Amino acid sequence: xxxxxxxSNGSGSEQKSVTLxxxxxxxxxxPVHLALAEFAKKVEEKTNGQVKIQIFxxxxxxxESEVLEQLQAGAVALTKVSATALTTYEDGYNAFSxxxxxxxxxxxxxxxxxxxxxxxxxxxxxxxxIGLTYYDxxxxxFYTAKKAINTPQDLKGLKIRVMGFKSQTDxxxxxxxxxxxxxxxxxxxxxxxxxxxxxxxxxxxxxxxKHGEVAKYFSYDEHTRIPDILVISSKVWDSLTADQQKAIxxxxxxxxxxxxxxxxxxxxxxxxxxxxxxxKFNDVDKKPFKEAxxxxxxxxxxxxxxxxxxxxxxxxxx
Amino acid sequence: xxxxxxxxxxxxxxxxxxLLIIMTALVLWQVFTRYVLKNPSTFTEELVIIILIWTSxxxxxxxxxxxxxxxxxxxxxxxxxIKKKILCVFIDSSVLIFTIFILVMGGQQITTGVAGMRxxxxxxxxxxxxxxILVSGVLIILYQIYNIIEDxxxxx
Amino acid sequence: MITTAMIVLFAVFxxxxxxxxxxxxxxxxxxxxxxxxxxxxDVAIFTITQKMVNGISSFSLLAVPLFVxxxxxxxxxxxxxxxxxFAKVIGGRIPGALAHANVLGNMLFGALSGSAVxxxxxxxxTMAPLEKEEGYDPAxxxxxxxxxxxxxMLIPPSGALILYSLVAGGVSISALFIAGYIPGxxxxxxxxxxxxxxxxxxxxPVAPKTTFKEGVKVFFDALPSLLLIVxxxxxxxxxxxxxxxxxxxxxxxxxILSIIYKSITLKDIKDIILKTAVTTGVIxxxxxxxxxxxxxxxxxxxxxxxxxxxxxxxxNKIVILAIINIxxxxxxxxxxxxxxxxxxxxxxxxxVTQLGVDPVHFGIILIFNLCIGIMTPPVGSALFVGCSVAxxxxxxxxxxxxxxxxxxxxxxxxxxxxxxxxxxxxKLLHLI
Ligand code: NA
Ligand code: NA
Numbered sequence: 001x002x003x004x005x006x007x008s009n010g011s012g013s014e015q016k017s018v019t020l021x022x023x024x025x026x027x028x029x030x031p032v033h034l035a036l037a038e039f040a041k042k043v044e045e046k047t048n049g050q051v052k053i054q055i056f057x058x059x060x061x062x063x064e065s066e067v068l069e070q071l072q073a074g075a076v077a078l079t080k081v082s083a084t085a086l087t088t089y090e091d092g093y094n095a096f097s098x099x100x101x102x103x104x105x106x107x108x109x110x111x112x113x114x115x116x117x118x119x120x121x122x123x124x125x126x127x128x129x130i131g132l133t134y135y136d137x138x139x140x141x142f143y144t145a146k147k148a149i150n151t152p153q154d155l156k157g158l159k160i161r162v163m164g165f166k167s168q169t170d171x172x173x174x175x176x177x178x179x180x181x182x183x184x185x186x187x188x189x190x191x192x193x194x195x196x197x198x199x200x201x202x203x204x205x206x207x208x209x210k211h212g213e214v215a216k217y218f219s220y221d222e223h224t225r226i227p228d229i230l231v232i233s234s235k236v237w238d239s240l241t242a243d244q245q246k247a248i249x250x251x252x253x254x255x256x257x258x259x260x261x262x263x264x265x266x267x268x269x270x271x272x273x274x275x276x277x278x279x280k281f282n283d284v285d286k287k288p289f290k291e292a293x294x295x296x297x298x299x300x301x302x303x304x305x306x307x308x309x310x311x312x313x314x315x316x317x318x
Numbered sequence: 319x320x321x322x323x324x325x326x327x328x329x330x331x332x333x334x335x336x337l338l339i340i341m342t343a344l345v346l347w348q349v350f351t352r353y354v355l356k357n358p359s360t361f362t363e364e365l366v367i368i369i370l371i372w373t374s375x376x377x378x379x380x381x382x383x384x385x386x387x388x389x390x391x392x393x394x395x396x397x398x399x400i401k402k403k404i405l406c407v408f409i410d411s412s413v414l415i416f417t418i419f420i421l422v423m424g425g426q427q428i429t430t431g432v433a434g435m436r437x438x439x440x441x442x443x444x445x446x447x448x449x450x451i452l453v454s455g456v457l458i459i460l461y462q463i464y465n466i467i468e469d470x471x472x473x474x
Numbered sequence: 475m476i477t478t479a480m481i482v483l484f485a486v487f488x489x490x491x492x493x494x495x496x497x498x499x500x501x502x503x504x505x506x507x508x509x510x511x512x513x514x515x516d517v518a519i520f521t522i523t524q525k526m527v528n529g530i531s532s533f534s535l536l537a538v539p540l541f542v543x544x545x546x547x548x549x550x551x552x553x554x555x556x557x558x559x560f561a562k563v564i565g566g567r568i569p570g571a572l573a574h575a576n577v578l579g580n581m582l583f584g585a586l587s588g589s590a591v592x593x594x595x596x597x598x599x600t601m602a603p604l605e606k607e608e609g610y611d612p613a614x615x616x617x618x619x620x621x622x623x624x625x626x627m628l629i630p631p632s633g634a635l636i637l638y639s640l641v642a643g644g645v646s647i648s649a650l651f652i653a654g655y656i657p658g659x660x661x662x663x664x665x666x667x668x669x670x671x672x673x674x675x676x677x678x679p680v681a682p683k684t685t686f687k688e689g690v691k692v693f694f695d696a697l698p699s700l701l702l703i704v705x706x707x708x709x710x711x712x713x714x715x716x717x718x719x720x721x722x723x724x725x726x727x728x729x730i731l732s733i734i735y736k737s738i739t740l741k742d743i744k745d746i747i748l749k750t751a752v753t754t755g756v757i758x759x760x761x762x763x764x765x766x767x768x769x770x771x772x773x774x775x776x777x778x779x780x781x782x783x784x785x786x787x788x789x790n791k792i793v794i795l796a797i798i799n800i801x802x803x804x805x806x807x808x809x810x811x812x813x814x815x816x817x818x819x820x821x822x823x824x825x826v827t828q829l830g831v832d833p834v835h836f837g838i839i840l841i842f843n844l845c846i847g848i849m850t851p852p853v854g855s856a857l858f859v860g861c862s863v864a865x866x867x868x869x870x871x872x873x874x875x876x877x878x879x880x881x882x883x884x885x886x887x888x889x890x891x892x893x894x895x896x897x898x899x900x901k902l903l904h905l906i
């Protein structure tokens with residue numbers, strides 16, 4: 001039942017082993033995939049082989065939203081998705097897609113490990129899944145083809161490709177740029193031909209998608225830090241023993257710590273490689289950006305009580 | 319019976335043609351907003367995808383009604399009389415069964431399953447997208463019943 | 475369990491196919507029955523349905539029906555005729571002039587549209603009566619037309635390459651388009667070489683000399699049509715617009731031309747749109763069912779198992795590519811191009827990329843191979859249309875087709891083992 005295959009293991013003993021299917025859409029070199037592999041290894045160790053995790057990488061089973069639906073249906077047991085993908089299920093997750101809710105990396109880590117986020121993880125229990133842990137996806141900044149972005153005024157008249165979510169187009173509007181949504185695969189040529197003037201992402205986009213060849217300015221405005229979230233099906237979760245649940249929770253936490261240095265390393269490598277492509281990195285005074293998006297954050301807080309609750313809690317965390 | 323089918327055929331032909339024109343126009347509009355208005359439209363892509371899904375499933379239904387789906391026809395051509403009749407009924411029943419389980423039951427399950435969820439840009443209910451497969455399924459059932467009756471009547 | 479799943483999947487699929495169940499339903503039935511082997515019914519039904527809807531939830535995919543629409547408009551709108559006149563001028567002085575004009579016409583038409591069937595009908599249909607008048611054997615004329623009609627599947631724009639790009643997980647459409655030029659032209663050249671020897675043997679005439687003035691007039695007649703290549707392909711490859719946007723332009727541009735040429739009526743337009751809407755339904759339903767099948771295969775680990783089996787025979791790239799080519803040639807005899815791309819890409823793609831074959835290169839190999847498939851009996855859409863416009867039977871056209879098959883298979887192996895034929899242009903343009 002529910003994506004688990006139960007087979008009796010050994011003769012007479014009551015030991016049952018289950019294999020849980022975990023799907024995600026990253027490649028097998030990505031730090032998050034490595035962390036998930038580590039998670040699978042730890043779970044098996046900690047449960048003495050009772051719980052095994054089978055990973056389907058590269059989006060083999062579908063996009064984030066498809067796999068979430070499959071998880072609800074019981075075809076897969078676990079998945080890693082961007083926090084943005086969870087906004088369809090729980091308003092609170094919108095908090096992570098809003099700009100400047102985290103002061104810096106340290107604040108981000110502390111908030112993600114705080115009790116309000118743990119509460120949020122459990123809010124979707126009756127929708128079919130709960131959150132287990134998060135993975136660092138870095139800070140997203142603007143990178144552009146022709147000139148560096150130092151102030152929101154620099155974005156005026158520029159067409160910037162954003163992820164296809166309302167919060168992201170609202171953010172672009174607040175900052176004065178024009179939001180364009182397009183397939184990730186089309187971005188390179190669109191940057192090259194001037195169909196778009198820039199994008200927003202973390203540093204690894206410069207090298208993975210080779211965008212650094214056509215976008216030469218990476219401006220560290222660090223507007224959002226959108227984490228990846230590991231979720232497990234509620235049905236599967238309830239079918240596990242208390243010990244197994246504890247083992248999974250510990251393994252999840254360990255894998256988050258395991259991923260942090262890997263992520264930093266991959267960002268560092270990306271920056272070095274991008275510099276050799278001729279990309280210039282510039283620091284940015286974030287104050288005018290924060291001021292520009294303040295009304296938008298206000299609006300989201302007013303419209304979604306869960307977002308307000310999280311943002312208020314984040315403010316008290318130092 | 320025949321009149322009802324003709325009516326559904328004509329209706330679907332018009333709806334599908336209209337949807338195809340709308341999609342083409344929307345894509346051209348997207349190019350126009352980007353190059354002429356210098357203010358690229360952000361909603362067209364999502365809207366076009368939704369229309370594409372509807373066009374595809376309604377078009378598929380129409381193609382079942384007019385027997386235009388690709389298939390291998392050796393066996394059918396080799397047989398005659400009652401054997402051919404049985405084969406045709408079997409083929410059309412397979413289509414009917416697949417439609418009942420996947421397009422209709424599955425479509426119903428998925429449409430209710432996404433209740434409350436909305437699309438990221440236009441913020442319209444996701445059920446508006448998934449219901450296309452359900453509507454298409456109902457139409458294909460009607461067409462297949464008609465086709466099976468035709469199979470029975472066939473004499474050669 | 476993988477073995478059980480694999481046997482169930484292929485047995486149900488081929489069984490359904492052979493008895494004549496529509497291919498899309500054969501794909502869907504085999505997927506749901508295989509899924510039932512490994513998951514509870516509610517999970518299986520939910521996921522198959524979900525994958526069917528999401529499989530066609532793609533903006534890039536819309537390029538396929540739009541290019542079909544564009545091809546149908548050009549087929550109807552006097553553009554084919556102008557291209558044929560132009561091709562006659564270029565091919566005129568070689569023995570078997572009309573046959574060469576047919577090949578060139580298919581290549582030019584193919585550079586505007588992406589459908590072998592449309593080319594075979596539009597160009598072949600125009601050429602067949604002319605060739606008959608000059609005493610060409612109709613079976614031979616049909617063979618030339620059939621063998622060169624798929625050039626447009628490789629010469630961009632190409633719906634086949636767009637489908638491959640999507641199934642292969644987003645291989646760059648621009649790179650694939652540019653990569654298709656040389657192999658597509660080679661396909662045309664190979665048929666021209668065979669046609670040349672045949673024509674010499676049978677003393678087929680050269681065309682009367684065209685005067686320079688006539689040549690110029692014919693060229694300017696064809697120019698507006700040829701300009702579309704520059705706008706659409708240049709725009710897509712240069713990044714000015716996406717493949718889908720380019721396809722929409724490829725719809726409106728020839729429509730306007732046809733209206734100017736007064737070669738299209740409102741009734742034609744109505745028929746063309748309905749015809750395209752039906753094709754859209756057929757192709758998209760196939761894509762939908764195939765994406766369910768891909769899910770079932772990934773979920774049960776079938777591609778991995780097949781990959782292991784093939785790699786256990788050999789890990790030599792040359793041997794594996796030969797095996798894949800032969801398998802695909804067999805598949806192509808009875809299966810149409812679209813379902814074959816949809817079903818076999820997910821199986822072979824991981825194997826070849828693991829061996830270091832460039833995804834763009836493999837796309838060209840796959841499409842070239844399946845292009846041969848659409849001209850082989852028993853099932854071949856280009857074969858059927860080519861025979862019907864020339865009014866000859868499949869039996870009669872089979873023998874004259876054989877030397878063309880030999881030449882095309884030789885070119886297939888050439889482009890398989892010389893990757894740079896496909897990759898040099900995209901590399902020069904920094905697309906890969
Ligand atoms: Na073409
Ligand atoms: Na064939």
